[in-house]
Amino acid sequence: MPTIRLREAMRRVARVLDRHDGQPGTAPSRGVAFAGTVWPGGAAEPRPGVLVVDGAGRVAELRVDRDGLPADLLVLGGANHWVVPGLIDAHVHLAFDEPARPDAHGQFRVSGYGTGLVGLRDLGAPIAWARRWRTGHRATAPAQPYIAVAGPVLTAAGGYPSRSWGADGFAEFVSSPAQARWVVQRLASEGVDLIKVALEPGPAGWPVPEPAVVRSVVHAAHQIGLPVVAHALTADMVSRAVSAGVDELAHTPTERLAPEQVELIANAGIAVTSTLQTFFADGAGRSAAANAADLIAAGVRLQYGTDLGNAGTRPGVDPRELDRLAAAGLGRLGALRAATEWAATAAGMHRRTGLLRVGEPADLVLLPSSPLVEPGVFRTPSAVYSDGRLTVGPARTEPAVLADESGSA
DSSP states (O other), X not given: OOOHHHHHHHHHHHHHSSOSSSOOEEOOTTOXXXXXXXXXXXXXXXXXXXXXXXXXXXXXXXXXXXXXXXXXXXXXXEEEEEEEEOXXXXXXXXXXXXXXXXXXXXXXXXXXXXXXXXXXXXXXXXXXXXXXXXXXXXXXXXXXXXXXXXXXXXEOTTOTTTTTTTTTTTEEEOOSHHHHHHHHHHHHHHTOSOEEEEEOOTTTTOOOOOHHHHHHHHHHHHHTTOOEEEEEOSHHHHHHHHHHTOSEEXXXXXXXXXXXXXXXXXXXXXXXXXXXXXXXXXXXHHHHHXXXXXXXXXXXXXXXXXXXXXXXXXXXXXXXXXXXXXIIIIHHXXXXXXXXXXXXXXXXXOSXXXXXXXXXXXXXXXXXXXXXXXXXXXXXXXXXXXXXXXXEOTTOHHHHBOOOTTSOO
């Protein structure tokens, strides 16, 4: 039975939220503090402490304990809690997440915010949908993560994905270097954050863009400041992507790469988005995981991405993808870094750092226990703070309010 002071602290939590059912409310103007094991991200080690967020939504300080904090400052968390940066999914397809499709009123609702996702990158959708999802420089909508978009996927005439899932506005044909330049410039004018090109022959031998076309895509995009991500799963297509100068691979390749290919990717500074779990669900996980291990060992940055919308995926943070990254050689803390700092700096992402640094906006998750012991804890966070909004998980307010040993808040 909570003491009077603890009950009052719980009422304060409810008062500062517009709704107390897992939806975001305006954070307290006085600020809020989060206590527990604090991992600010990057190469830092997790340590017990208190992270203080000011009324403007910025990290004010990292403290060893709560001694000296203002008596009226709301403090959430406790000894068993963890305070970590919000996660980023660097590869999603929102068009295949049913709530994200436009409803009868043309509205969208992107899922996953309540599990600690503060950023998403959509890698293939009709331009009209992509423009509606894209955050750009706008403030994010309540309960929505930051969203970067690639728009339609560039491919050869009749190429992947135009004959399968992308038959209706998901693909844009580029059959010559001149056409490639024109398409890139048009997509840039539509406001996309990056360009995605498909190099996927598939089982049916679909046509793929010729090397000169891929080089033209990359050159045109780089001229106007846009990065290029390549869908390339086979060793041959990976070589084509690397030779063209792409910035990133949208997946861990599923065909085994030769050591010299891994070295070329590392030397070129090309990042790779993981998407390992969906490959395991589809039967190609073993070779992808072996490639992931080789890439990590070579120093290639593998960033967290689920390929939401494909086999074996689900909205929100996927602890299975974190486990796959950990097993590939990153370890569990390294997997968190892949889902925070590294995913936040993926091609086309903006306004997220994946770090908790003094003076910068706070995008964080308060977890009820250690994500290093059980990554599945991201599915039930105690609270999420992002874009100046505090979201307290439903039915989890009481244990998230810090109490001392006497039971007072």
